[in-house]
Amino acid sequence: MNTKHTIPSDEDLTAFIDGELTAEEAARIEAIVNEDESTAERLEFLARASLPFKQAFAPLLAEAPRQKLETMLAAIPAEPSTKSNATAAFAGRRRFLGALAASLVAGIAIDRAVIGIGRSFSAKDENSEWRAVVADYISLYTPETLAGPVPERDVQAAQLAGLDEKLGLSLSPEAVSLPGIDFKRALMLQYDGKPLAQIAYLDPETGPIALCIVKSDAGRKAPDLESRKGLNVIYWSNETHAFMLIGRIPADRMQELGEDVRRRLSA
Incomplete structure (x- = not known):
């Protein structure tokens, strides 16, 4: 398969937002974003969403199997950032996505991190x-x-x-x-x-x-x-x-x- 046209995952897109990709991989994703409207819309969503999921799911969170969740989160490996000046708030976005997946498996939803972006992708509507x-x-x-x-x-x-x-x-x-x-x-x-x-x-x-x-x-x-x-x-x-x-x-x-x-x- 030609990877140039492979639709990037949410993990790839958030890594792109945070500048955690190599120059070659970032250029590949940028090309897809420019050519594929659905990918551009997904990138826009990941970049701009700031809804506090913790509030929305507070009743489930209160009953969550905390020990099981902490064990699952601890098993997620850390990945180093290739952006030397990345702040602590964004350096672990890939780990956050892994944590979100783990929490859903455990039967709960956790707080959605507020995502910022250094470049502008203007909304159509x-x-x-x-x-x-x-x-x-x-x-x-x-x-x-x-x-x-x-x-x-x-x-x-x-x-x-x-x-x-x-x-x-x-x-x-x-x-x-x-x-x-x-x-x-x-x-x-x-x-x-x-x-x-x-x-x-x-x-x-x-x-x-x-x-x-x-x-x-x-x-x-x-x-x-x-x-x-x-x-x-x-x-x-x-x-x-x-x-x-x-x-x-x-x-x-x-x-x-x-x-x-x-x-x-x-x-």
Whole structure:
């Protein structure tokens, strides 16, 4: 096989981001990025994603088999960096990917490191980009991720109030409710340096659903539907914020739910 055109793995791409490759290998990957749109998009995702997975998976993390995980992580060999001035925060990106794989085998997800990049790969569509990032981590959710009782209304209201200050919204349990689907939690994440609100639900038939909101100045956009990572997404925006509802619910039902919550949030 001609390795010049071999699609690089995530490990190769993160090593490229950190300057850990030889000049020859870096040039090969750069050529692929320039020629292959999917590889360029994956590189952009790895370079810009900064969602705190530790928060999103805190319930699983609390019950994680820590001793087993530490044993697995200790077995991952260290790899020296070829970039002499690399900082400690980024020198072990390859080891981080190995740790992530090990933690998933152990049944948990660990904190996603904040990734920086020294060169610019501009995004074609800001809203498309953040939806891709959200789909990547929501696809990891299972019903067990959101197990537990439904919070009382006052608890829901308190969690939503914590989002309002960062987003400049006024959210209520009634405004974000989904008929027949349980509210589970609301928490603040971060995407590309901006606050990203996630309101998580659990549908008894199809599993986890999330309503996510970020500030956006891209302008008003009517609701539209797409599919990402095997999930259906309905998304829209107003003058100040972008919204998306994502889950495994069938597309026609997702459109109904999205339109319903959009009307209530606009009221």
